[in-house]
Amino acid sequence: QEQFVPVLSYRVGPYAAGGSGFFGGAIDYMNLVNASGGINGVKLTWEECETEYNASRGVECYERLKSKNGGASLVEPLATGIAYGILDRVATDKIPMTTLGYGRSDAANGKVFPYVFPLITSYWNQAAAMVKYLGDKSGGMDKLKGKKIVHLYHDSAFGKEPMPVLDAQAAQYGFELIKIPVAHPGNEQQSQWLQIRQAKPDYVILWGWGVMNAVAIKTAQRNGFPREKILGVWWAGSEEDTIPAGDAAKGYTTMTFNTPGNYPVLDEIRKKVYEAGKGNLDDKTRIGSVYHMRGVTAGILWTEAIRKAQEKYGKGKVMTGEQIRWGFENLNVDEARQKALGVLGMFPPVKTSCDDHEGSGAVKVQQWNGTKWVAITPNWVVGDKALTRKLLEESSAKYAAEKNIKPACASGA
Amino acid sequence: MFYREAGQFKTTYQADSQILPIRQDRIGIATLLAFAFLVVPLIASPYAFSAILIPFLIFALAALGLNILTGYAGQLSLGTAAFMAVGAFAAYNFILRVPGIPVLVAFILGGLCAAAVGIVFGLPSLRIRGFYLAAATLATQFFVVWCLTKIRWFTNYSSSGVITAQKITIFGYSFDTPASKYLLTLGIVCVMAVLAKNMIRSNVGRSWMAVRDMDVAAEVIGFRPMRTKLLAFAVSSFYCGVAGALYAYAYLGTVEPEAYSLDLSFRILFMIIIGGVGSILGSFLGAAFIVLLPIWLNMFAHALGLPTSVASNLELMVFGALIIFFLIVEPHGLARLWQIAKEKLRLWPFPY
Amino acid sequence: MSTAPANNSTAAPYLAVNNIEVIYDHVILVLKGVSLQVPQGKIVALLGANGAGKSTTLKSISTLLRGERGDVTKGSVEFKGERIDQLTPNELVRRGLSQVMEGRHCFGHLTIEENLLTGAYTRRISRAELKDSLDMVYHYFPRLKQRRGSQAGYTSGGEQQMCAIGRALMAKPSMILLDEPSMGLAPQIVEEIFEIVKDLNGKENVSFLLAEQNTMVALRYADFGYILENGRVVMEGDAQELASNEDVKEFYLGVSGAARKSFRDMKFYRRRKRWLA
Amino acid sequence: MTMTSTRKIGDVILDLQNISLAFGGVKALTDISFDVRKHEIRAIIGPNGAGKSSMLNVINGVYRPQQGKITYRGEHRKDMDTYAAAKSGIARTFQNIALFKGMSVLDNIMTGRNLKMKCNFLLQALYWGPAQKEEIEHRKKVEQIIDFLEIQHIRKTPVSRLPYGLQKRVELGRALAAEPEILLLDEPMAGMNVEEKQDMCRFILDVNDQFGTTIVLIEHDMGVVMDISDRVVVLDYGKKIGDGTPDEVRGNQDVINAYLGVAH
Amino acid sequence: MNISFFFEVLIGGLLAGVMYALVALGFVLIYKASGVFNFAQGAMVFFAALTCVGISTKFNVSLWIAIPLTMAVMVLLGLATERIVLRPLVNQPEITLFMATIGLTFFIEGLAQLMWGSQVHQLDIGIEDVPIQSLLDNFNISISQFDVTAAVICAALVTGLALFFSKTKIGRALRAVADDHQAALAVGIPLQQIWGIVWAVAGFVALVAGLLWGARNGVQFALTFVALKALPVLILGGFTSVPGAIVGGLIIGASEKLAEVYIGPMVGGGIEGWFPYVLALLFLLVRPEGLFGERIIRRI
Ligand SMILES: Nc1ncnc2c1ncn2[C@@H]1O[C@H](COP(=O)(O)OP(=O)(O)OP(=O)(O)O)[C@@H](O)[C@H]1O
Numbered sequence A: 001q002e003q004f005v006p007v008l009s010y011r012v013g014p015y016a017a018g019g020s021g022f023f024g025g026a027i028d029y030m031n032l033v034n035a036s037g038g039i040n041g042v043k044l045t046w047e048e049c050e051t052e053y054n055a056s057r058g059v060e061c062y063e064r065l066k067s068k069n070g071g072a073s074l075v076e077p078l079a080t081g082i083a084y085g086i087l088d089r090v091a092t093d094k095i096p097m098t099t100l101g102y103g104r105s106d107a108a109n110g111k112v113f114p115y116v117f118p119l120i121t122s123y124w125n126q127a128a129a130m131v132k133y134l135g136d137k138s139g140g141m142d143k144l145k146g147k148k149i150v151h152l153y154h155d156s157a158f159g160k161e162p163m164p165v166l167d168a169q170a171a172q173y174g175f176e177l178i179k180i181p182v183a184h185p186g187n188e189q190q191s192q193w194l195q196i197r198q199a200k201p202d203y204v205i206l207w208g209w210g211v212m213n214a215v216a217i218k219t220a221q222r223n224g225f226p227r228e229k230i231l232g233v234w235w236a237g238s239e240e241d242t243i244p245a246g247d248a249a250k251g252y253t254t255m256t257f258n259t260p261g262n263y264p265v266l267d268e269i270r271k272k273v274y275e276a277g278k279g280n281l282d283d284k285t286r287i288g289s290v291y292h293m294r295g296v297t298a299g300i301l302w303t304e305a306i307r308k309a310q311e312k313y314g315k316g317k318v319m320t321g322e323q324i325r326w327g328f329e330n331l332n333v334d335e336a337r338q339k340a341l342g343v344l345g346m347f348p349p350v351k352t353s354c355d356d357h358e359g360s361g362a363v364k365v366q367q368w369n370g371t372k373w374v375a376i377t378p379n380w381v382v383g384d385k386a387l388t389r390k391l392l393e394e395s396s397a398k399y400a401a402e403k404n405i406k407p408a409c410a411s412g413a
Numbered sequence B: 001m002f003y004r005e006a007g008q009f010k011t012t013y014q015a016d017s018q019i020l021p022i023r024q025d026r027i028g029i030a031t032l033l034a035f036a037f038l039v040v041p042l043i044a045s046p047y048a049f050s051a052i053l054i055p056f057l058i059f060a061l062a063a064l065g066l067n068i069l070t071g072y073a074g075q076l077s078l079g080t081a082a083f084m085a086v087g088a089f090a091a092y093n094f095i096l097r098v099p100g101i102p103v104l105v106a107f108i109l110g111g112l113c114a115a116a117v118g119i120v121f122g123l124p125s126l127r128i129r130g131f132y133l134a135a136a137t138l139a140t141q142f143f144v145v146w147c148l149t150k151i152r153w154f155t156n157y158s159s160s161g162v163i164t165a166q167k168i169t170i171f172g173y174s175f176d177t178p179a180s181k182y183l184l185t186l187g188i189v190c191v192m193a194v195l196a197k198n199m200i201r202s203n204v205g206r207s208w209m210a211v212r213d214m215d216v217a218a219e220v221i222g223f224r225p226m227r228t229k230l231l232a233f234a235v236s237s238f239y240c241g242v243a244g245a246l247y248a249y250a251y252l253g254t255v256e257p258e259a260y261s262l263d264l265s266f267r268i269l270f271m272i273i274i275g276g277v278g279s280i281l282g283s284f285l286g287a288a289f290i291v292l293l294p295i296w297l298n299m300f301a302h303a304l305g306l307p308t309s310v311a312s313n314l315e316l317m318v319f320g321a322l323i324i325f326f327l328i329v330e331p332h333g334l335a336r337l338w339q340i341a342k343e344k345l346r347l348w349p350f351p352y
Numbered sequence C: 001m002s003t004a005p006a007n008n009s010t011a012a013p014y015l016a017v018n019n020i021e022v023i024y025d026h027v028i029l030v031l032k033g034v035s036l037q038v039p040q041g042k043i044v045a046l047l048g049a050n051g052a053g054k055s056t057t058l059k060s061i062s063t064l065l066r067g068e069r070g071d072v073t074k075g076s077v078e079f080k081g082e083r084i085d086q087l088t089p090n091e092l093v094r095r096g097l098s099q100v101m102e103g104r105h106c107f108g109h110l111t112i113e114e115n116l117l118t119g120a121y122t123r124r125i126s127r128a129e130l131k132d133s134l135d136m137v138y139h140y141f142p143r144l145k146q147r148r149g150s151q152a153g154y155t156s157g158g159e160q161q162m163c164a165i166g167r168a169l170m171a172k173p174s175m176i177l178l179d180e181p182s183m184g185l186a187p188q189i190v191e192e193i194f195e196i197v198k199d200l201n202g203k204e205n206v207s208f209l210l211a212e213q214n215t216m217v218a219l220r221y222a223d224f225g226y227i228l229e230n231g232r233v234v235m236e237g238d239a240q241e242l243a244s245n246e247d248v249k250e251f252y253l254g255v256s257g258a259a260r261k262s263f264r265d266m267k268f269y270r271r272r273k274r275w276l277a
Numbered sequence D: 001m002t003m004t005s006t007r008k009i010g011d012v013i014l015d016l017q018n019i020s021l022a023f024g025g026v027k028a029l030t031d032i033s034f035d036v037r038k039h040e041i042r043a044i045i046g047p048n049g050a051g052k053s054s055m056l057n058v059i060n061g062v063y064r065p066q067q068g069k070i071t072y073r074g075e076h077r078k079d080m081d082t083y084a085a086a087k088s089g090i091a092r093t094f095q096n097i098a099l100f101k102g103m104s105v106l107d108n109i110m111t112g113r114n115l116k117m118k119c120n121f122l123l124q125a126l127y128w129g130p131a132q133k134e135e136i137e138h139r140k141k142v143e144q145i146i147d148f149l150e151i152q153h154i155r156k157t158p159v160s161r162l163p164y165g166l167q168k169r170v171e172l173g174r175a176l177a178a179e180p181e182i183l184l185l186d187e188p189m190a191g192m193n194v195e196e197k198q199d200m201c202r203f204i205l206d207v208n209d210q211f212g213t214t215i216v217l218i219e220h221d222m223g224v225v226m227d228i229s230d231r232v233v234v235l236d237y238g239k240k241i242g243d244g245t246p247d248e249v250r251g252n253q254d255v256i257n258a259y260l261g262v263a264h
Numbered sequence E: 001m002n003i004s005f006f007f008e009v010l011i012g013g014l015l016a017g018v019m020y021a022l023v024a025l026g027f028v029l030i031y032k033a034s035g036v037f038n039f040a041q042g043a044m045v046f047f048a049a050l051t052c053v054g055i056s057t058k059f060n061v062s063l064w065i066a067i068p069l070t071m072a073v074m075v076l077l078g079l080a081t082e083r084i085v086l087r088p089l090v091n092q093p094e095i096t097l098f099m100a101t102i103g104l105t106f107f108i109e110g111l112a113q114l115m116w117g118s119q120v121h122q123l124d125i126g127i128e129d130v131p132i133q134s135l136l137d138n139f140n141i142s143i144s145q146f147d148v149t150a151a152v153i154c155a156a157l158v159t160g161l162a163l164f165f166s167k168t169k170i171g172r173a174l175r176a177v178a179d180d181h182q183a184a185l186a187v188g189i190p191l192q193q194i195w196g197i198v199w200a201v202a203g204f205v206a207l208v209a210g211l212l213w214g215a216r217n218g219v220q221f222a223l224t225f226v227a228l229k230a231l232p233v234l235i236l237g238g239f240t241s242v243p244g245a246i247v248g249g250l251i252i253g254a255s256e257k258l259a260e261v262y263i264g265p266m267v268g269g270g271i272e273g274w275f276p277y278v279l280a281l282l283f284l285l286v287r288p289e290g291l292f293g294e295r296i297i298r299r300i
């Protein structure tokens, strides 16, 4: 009895470092689950397919693996392009897709996107939380008035995603928002940072991806801009972003949906997986790194969804995609459950519903101390969720209209 | 062997200028087409349709377009993906904004928009050639993608900048199964391949090749380089535009402008070089090679049970090495290899 | 069919081509077993109609065939008693075997003088010696001296031809393969070129193998000749002997009977009699 | 040798006056005037680099002379335009063969007829109706030329595989396909043996005879030039040093000094 | 906008341009020698930087030992490329050779990551990337001392290469080879040897570029993208000119930065991706062979 998970990973190309960390984490956790007897006795199996972060190859991988070994339980491509490429397909094939911290923010509306789960938090909630954090940091939201915030973004759909939120909040709190795009891939940012130096902003929001992040930090340093004032998006907040920047990254802060640190589950992975020679990372020091931890988190949420589904449809049985979808929609990983799993505080409590495929929306802020990340907000930060909810409803309604979808909660299978 | 043309005499020029003058070839192609249209839909798996056959056909069409420009008219271009993007986004907007427009018409209009863009960006080719032109066509690539991300109208103000292709419905029949999408794509590709072949064997095609082989001489003979080159750009972009629309509608379903990145342009260029520059058959062979090889390698690497990161990197290396190997064996591409094989067959059992 | 005795000199030939077969593109058989010899210090002419395979023969000797997707599938080539089929052209030039290719092949972007200088690439010589060699070429081709600063791509056809020949001379070879040296040259230059050939042959003991369409002149200067038809040697012999052969006279020299006929009086297209085996 | 031609040579069809052409410091042509009469075979001779090819390039508009006037069929102009030249019936062959290397012999010759083809590319793409008819019609004409030049057996061969001499013949075919009024031939017989030259001469004479095509010919083989041309102009260093019938030119001391060397 | 800001942008652009030129140089070398547009140059930059870092971390040696070792590796890579890829492709059309270098790109990228893993690394070559304090204090102009050092290194490299090509007979031979492989062989130019030398030198240039860019942006796969920055430099300066690479780099760097700062905001920014290409294109319309490229000879 085996539950099959296709792994659409990328381990070559420009994003290989992140891909190997994330998928390594997810596989490590699945190994750990198997080492502890599986999910109520059901073992997990998986097969990897190299997508190269490329939409067309990702679709091929998805199609190749989706009906293998009794059918795919779920997919997680960790690539926006691939996620879009298979968005329609997962609904037809009835395979839930998770998009942890990326993808369409409005997919949190389960009435329109029954099979898509942007778990934990979406870009919009992140942006709202950023503003919240900056407000708190300035000593209260009212202190934001008259402040200057630069939104330095990757010039693509990804970088523009938070703009509706930021614009609304700028109007609400009266700060000045300066938007500066960086052309892909962003390996030269002298002109942007000169502009920033000129504008003398109070904060810079760094909405970057890939090499752009390290270069931004480096260029900030060479232009004498303090890194403490830079607040990166979570895709700009991994070791892969700070290590290349070297000393320049010290003091740099970013958002994250994992609290950095060590957790019992990581120790278990070290012991039961790596010592058994089944570890997925070549370099053991990367255990517990940001991407790895994100992968572990994904693994946890996947297994929890399967577990949940088993509770409803029969313990110890292999679940179908449709049943797991229900599991994802009824997740409840609260602190008690986290404690049981040995991950208390590693990510915010997640509770999903048909209306809310995201399940949380809370984030933390972390800072690079020169060697590792440390959380600098003791509690989870949540921004203006009413605002993001409104945007989400509008946007998903538009999608539904375009695609002729009648918004409705999927009935349990 | 049965591959002989002996005894087949052409009594009219019409017969002699057929697309396939040798009877065995005609039979072969007819069988292949019958197979593709009638048998494949019955036996292929959904995976084969939506992950291999459809992308193969679409890439082949785009490669055909690029081959018209690069292979026949001799203008090296790295902007293929941009033209595809124009086709896709234009088709999307036509369907969105012109109620009731037939999908095929929208595809054609999308292609025409791409052709218009092609003409504009083809203008420099009148002065610039070779790798200089290739590097300059990168301007098209970056500029078009930039425009599509910057001007929100093109993506209907979608917050993510991603368009969702509408359903393909023709005369009330909606193409939503992989098999039906495959047949639609196959139909379009076949028609366009025949049109391309016709152009190549008549005066337009000769004008392109003349300009490619020696533009000064072509001018002396009375071809006008400007018209010829721009026509090549237009036709090629049209093909790419239609391919781009199919890429969005029949393959991915949703696309963001970045899906039409430089990477895609290069992939299509690889296809024509591996397949055969200046050969219609080559476009298909090259597309098959570039689509299938990584998949095979990937499956093969898994079968070997190598650690995944090693496997992925080895795949890449083997892919690169195979490209080089094929070029060394036959610099003129798979199509030429095929032709040589046929010539050998004709002489068989004698070596020459 | 004339059967001049095969090379009757006792010494091993300077250059020997033994029964070579050449295939282009894996399928087109062009040379079907060609053998020929060039004794040291002699001028040998290779004659034949268009497409007979003269250029191919020369290219297979100088191993330049590889670059054109041609293969020598059978036979061997020996130069100074050693097999050279596997050597690189660079090594051949170092050993004293140079080729002047058909169709000029000058380096278009280099000036005439630079073209000539590249000809001396393989020689390790002082500036003064280099200059001497240049002067020698300029002495033979004064026209080149005038155009020394122009890019070869912009010079006239004849100037390019001179440049190509001059470039080969710069290597101071002991054996030169000349492919159609007279093509596109004005009559008195043609004479001059053959005088140069004679000169080099006489004074410096340079051997020549020349493929030439201008049979009249070629046979006048050559010691020995081969006639190639369709990739086979169909006739060989002393130059004088060949020149007096009736068939050769008719087809290659344009003299039938006693006198040369006017081109205007050729009322019929000539059907060549083929010496086919 | 006697002139046995029955052709009647007509009026001046092409008249070049005081043509000067320079490339940077190189004076390719200096103040050259000469004319070409209808139906005649006009030869241009001269040493290498004298400016012969440049002269042809001026006539069909590849080069624009800095000075001078060209009168063609009664029209005066400062210089020609390649397209206009082709359109008004000037066709040529080149010294360095300028065939389209990637195409077959047949296609190469077909390109010669492009100005006579009227169908637009959409019809051609459909290859149907008028387009097909047109294609076949022109194919017939081209086949006549192929027969005339006796190159039937290589019809479908890519030209790059042909030996030099045959390529020259194909190039002539391409020029003939345009049914030109004036045919400019730049060393059509270079690299040919006597027999092939004889054939080539025959072609030229026949074209001249049968179609009345005017021919301007550059050639280094004095035998050919003296035998078949009606009038000869001699260039040297970009200057005209002689003009007249072959016999006149042959006797001209300047020409002997500059070009012929010994009297032929 | 004030004048010191203008100068800041201008100088920043010029220095960035020098960095582009460094990469462009590698292209020029190989194009000059063989008429091949070496698509693998970006991959070689990545390979060099990664190998250098990989050697120094894996064997725990200092960078100053790793650099010469890497150089040896790059030379070997160059020679192997000549032997395995180029030699069998002599006299083939440019596009074929171009494609072969694309194959080479995949191979090198795979090889680099296979050997050293796909992690990102920091590369510290001991030059701090901070503004020069005196300039900042006195003129309020921020110029990184790293960039200035890089410019000096680049200038030295360009001068060296320019001399090498103009003063040695290899330089002339290179130009001959680029014109006509077949004829170059016929006059006895040892094509193999020349290509070997050039690829080895290109490997060296890639190493220098890799070290500087790696120190600047970190050693990661994205180093291969710097090739995209070098292309407009190359077409503007001319594929065949070493000084052209420098001048092109300066022009592209300065104008791209000025455009982004002064024109960018008007059209929504992010124009650095295409602006250099469009600029280069405009230059090409005036001079189709780039500023210093050899004129293309078209004659019949
Ligand atoms: N690269 C090639 N590919 C295919 N066939 C070729 C190639 N080069 C030459 N041939 C063929 O080989 C034969 C011999 O050609 P070659 O050039 O040796 O003749 P040639 O005697 O030098 O003629 P010419 O006097 O015209 O120069 C010709 O029939 C030609 O078609």
Ligand SMILES: Nc1ncnc2c1ncn2[C@@H]1O[C@H](COP(=O)(O)OP(=O)(O)OP(=O)(O)O)[C@@H](O)[C@H]1O
Pocket (backbone or CB within 6 Å): C150, C154, C155, C156, C157, C158, C159, C184, D023, D026, D027, D028, D046, D047, D048, D049, D050, D051, D052, D053, D054, D055, D095, E299
């Ligand atoms: N495009 C050009 N640029 C520079 N110089 C040129 C150009 N075309 C011709 N020339 C020069 O003009 C002169 C005349 O050249 P042209 O080609 O007309 O000579 P030609 O009489 O045809 O000689 P040949 O018999 O050798 O072919 C030559 O010196 C040549 O170098």
Ligand SMILES: [Mg+2]
Pocket (backbone or CB within 6 Å): C054, C055, C056, C102, C179, D164
């Ligand atoms: Mg020959």
Ligand SMILES: [Mg+2]
Pocket (backbone or CB within 6 Å): C156, C157, C158, D052, D053, D054, D095
């Ligand atoms: Mg000439």
